[in-house]
Amino acid sequence: MPLTIGLTGGIGSGKSTASQWFEQQRIAVVDADIVAREVVQQGQPALQEIEQAFGAWVLEKDGTLNRKALRNHIFQNKEARQVLENITHPKIRESIIHQLQMIQSPYGILVSPLLFEAQQDQLTQRTLLIDCSEATQISRASQRDQQSIEQIKMIIATQMPRTEKQKRATDIVLNDTSQELLFSQLRALHLKYLALSEVTE
Template sequence: MTFVLGLTGGIGSGKSAASNWFELQGIQVVDADIVAREVVEPSQPALNQIQQQFGDWVLLANGELNRRALREHIFKDPTARQALEAITHPAIRQSIIQQLNEATSPYVILVSPLLFETNQHELTNHTLLIDATEQLQIQRASQRDGQNIEQIQKIIQVQMPRQEKQKIADDIVLNDGHLDHLYAQLRPLHLKYLAHAEKS
C-alpha cells in the first residue's frame, strides 16, 4: 500500500503552490477539487442523481452542470447543500480511492481544501497543513481570483477554522513569505515522507 500524504489549507493559503512543488519532485497528486468536477460530468451517474434531486434547472443547455446556479442555491439553503453532498461525496471518495491505489510514485498526495471537514484525512497516513493568516488568505485570493472580499470571507467561514486544523494536522508549514520560503520548508518534509514511504 502506497504511503498517502493528505495536503490541505484554506483558500489562498498556498496549497496549490505546495502541491505543484511536490509534483515537480515526481510525486503524484490526486486533487479532490478536480475529482469533484469529474464526478459531475455529463457521462457520470452523479449528474443524473443531481438532476433528479433538484430538477432540470441544474443543467445548462449543453447538458453540463450549471455550477453557478447550484452554488447560489446551496448557499441559501443548508438542506440543499446536504442533499447535494449526499450524492457527490460518496462518488468523490470512491474516485479518490481508485486514483490513490493506481499511483506509482514513491508516495502519493491527496490535495483537498476540505480534507478534515469531509473526513478525507481517513484515507491518508499523514497530513500536512499549508497555513496562512486570514488577512493573507483574503489578500491572495482576491488578487488571484478577482473575487470580492465578502465572497472569500464566506468561503473561509465554511472551512474549518485555522486553529482547529492546526490541532489535527501532523505537519504545519506557515506560508507567510515568498515561494522560496515555502519551498525551503517543503524540502525536508519531502525527504521525511520518502523515508516514511520506504518503511510502509
C-alpha cells in the same frame, strides 16, 4: 497502497502551489477538486441525481452542470449543501481510493480543501496543512480570483476554522511570506516523507 499524505489549506493558503511543487519532485498527486468535477460530468450518475434532487435549473443549455448557480444555492441553504454532499461525496471517495491505489511514486499526495470536513483524511497516513493568516488568504484570493472580499469571507466561513485544522494536521507549513520559504519547508518534508515511505514498504 503507498504512503499517502493528505494536503489541505483554506482558500488562498497556497495549497495548489505546494501540490505543484510535489509534482515537480515526481510525486503523484490526486486532486480532490479535479475528481469532484469528473464525477458530475455529462453521462455520470451523479449529474442525473443532482438534477433529480434540485430540478432542471442546475443544468446549462448544453446539459452540463451550472456550477455557479448550484454553488450560490448551496451557500445560502445548508440543507441543499447536505443533499449535494450526500450525492457526490461517496462517488468522489470511491474515485480517490481507486487513483491512490494506482500511485507508482514512493509516496502520494491527496490534495483537498475539504480533507478534514469530508473525512478524506481517513484515506491518508499523515496530513499536511498549508497555513496562513485570514488576512493573507483574503489578499491572495481577491487578487487571483477576482472575487469580492465578501465572497471570499463567505467561503472562509464555510470551511473548518484554521485553529481546528492546526489541531488535526500532522505537519504544518506556514505560508505567510515568500514562496522561497514555502519551498524550503516543503523540501525538508519531502525528505522526511521519502524516509517514511521506505519504512512503510
